[in-house]
Amino acid sequence: xxxxxxxxxxxxxxxxxxxxxxxxxxxxxxxxxxxxxxxxxxxxxxxxxxxxxxxxxxxxxxxxxxxxxxxxxxxxxxxxxxxxxxxxxxxxxxxxxxxxxxxxxxxxxxxxxxxxxxxxxxxxxxxxxxxxxxxxxxxxxxxxxxxxxxxxxxxxxxxxxxxxxxxxxxxxxxxxxxxxxxxxxxxxxxxxxxxxxxxxxxxxxxxxxxxxxxxxxxxxxxxxxxxxxxxxxxxxxxxxxxxxxxxxxxxxxxxxxxxxxxxxxxxxxxxxxxxxxxxxxxxxxxxx
Numbered sequence: 001x002x003x004x005x006x007x008x009x010x011x012x013x014x015x016x017x018x019x020x021x022x023x024x025x026x027x028x029x030x031x032x033x034x035x036x037x038x039x040x041x042x043x044x045x046x047x048x049x050x051x052x053x054x055x056x057x058x059x060x061x062x063x064x065x066x067x068x069x070x071x072x073x074x075x076x077x078x079x080x081x082x083x084x085x086x087x088x089x090x091x092x093x094x095x096x097x098x099x100x101x102x103x104x105x106x107x108x109x110x111x112x113x114x115x116x117x118x119x120x121x122x123x124x125x126x127x128x129x130x131x132x133x134x135x136x137x138x139x140x141x142x143x144x145x146x147x148x149x150x151x152x153x154x155x156x157x158x159x160x161x162x163x164x165x166x167x168x169x170x171x172x173x174x175x176x177x178x179x180x181x182x183x184x185x186x187x188x189x190x191x192x193x194x195x196x197x198x199x200x201x202x203x204x205x206x207x208x209x210x211x212x213x214x215x216x217x218x219x220x221x222x223x224x225x226x227x228x229x230x231x232x233x234x235x236x237x238x239x240x241x242x243x244x245x246x247x248x249x250x251x252x253x254x255x256x257x258x259x260x261x262x263x264x265x266x267x268x269x270x271x272x273x274x275x276x277x278x279x280x281x282x283x284x285x286x287x288x
Contacts (some may be wrong), residue, residue, distance in 0.1 A: 016048035025055040026095045035100075038092040054097050058157055060087040063106050065113040067162070074125040079164040084113050084144065085156040097152030105153060110146065113158070116143045126165050133160050 019028045020043060031051045032244045039053055045054055067081040086109060089097045103106050123186025128135065141275050148155060229275045 013048060014045075017045045017051070019044040019046055019053050019057060024057060024059045026056045026058055026090055026092075028056065028099060030054070035096065038095070040087075054078060056088060056097070056098060058090040059090045060085055061106075063110055065110050067118065068114055068117070070118050070124045072121060072129060073123055076126045076165060078121065078126055078129065079122060079162065080117055081161040082117060082140065083159045083161060084109055084140075085158070087156060088153050094152030095151060102151045103147075105151060108151075109148070110280050112144060112147055113140060116140050117160075120270065121163070122222045126163070129163050133163070155229050258261055 019027065019039065021039050021041045023041045025041070028035065029037040029044075029046055029051055030053075031037055031047070032271060036051060039055075044053070062083055062085050065082040065084060069077050070080050071077050086105075098105060099150055116207060117136075120136055123228075124132065124136075137158050137160050140160070140180060141155055144158065146153045
């Protein structure tokens, strides 16, 4: 009878001490306020009411460094926001350090990140701060890594989210960017017009060159034709040059109604007669 009463008590006491640790966590066991042991993922048992287990997340976590106003080197108030990614190392020593060497990791990281950003951006102008984001990220990551080396954590990466200038400065920067874009557009348009004009000019030159070549070819053809005519005249009309000149004189006289005397029996008279159908009269001496 007494044993039946003890068994449920033992079972209950055993169940009170069961602890299941997930793969994403590690456990620290304290006994009466002192560190006692390390709990890996899986089944673990502690003494109820005497031991206490604290489970610690060892996966990567992200925290926001709250937005803050930072005075840059050129005396402008920039609104800066950043994110920090970190994780607690899964080994026993690191997990212990994350709980016993720092009061609150997330709050400490946020404060440290804000201070580091003020120190870095305070030495830069607003323009250089926007153009050197990677440099700022590297500086922030290095500082956090050095300052938290005994916290048992790993700073995975840091990301600078925003560096916003004051509203009036932002409006001025937008106008500058707009003017610069309009300038580039005007340059591109002028270049396109120039290219078009250059193309038309080349086309006109090609056209003129074609006309010139055509005229040269035509002139060469005419010259060759004249040369052939001259060669034919020299070959087939040798000795008739005087007759041609006389015919030209007769033609001019006819146009001016001048009287001319053409000796009969000459070659010229025969040609004129053939052309006009006139038979020359024979002289009296010829009749006799």
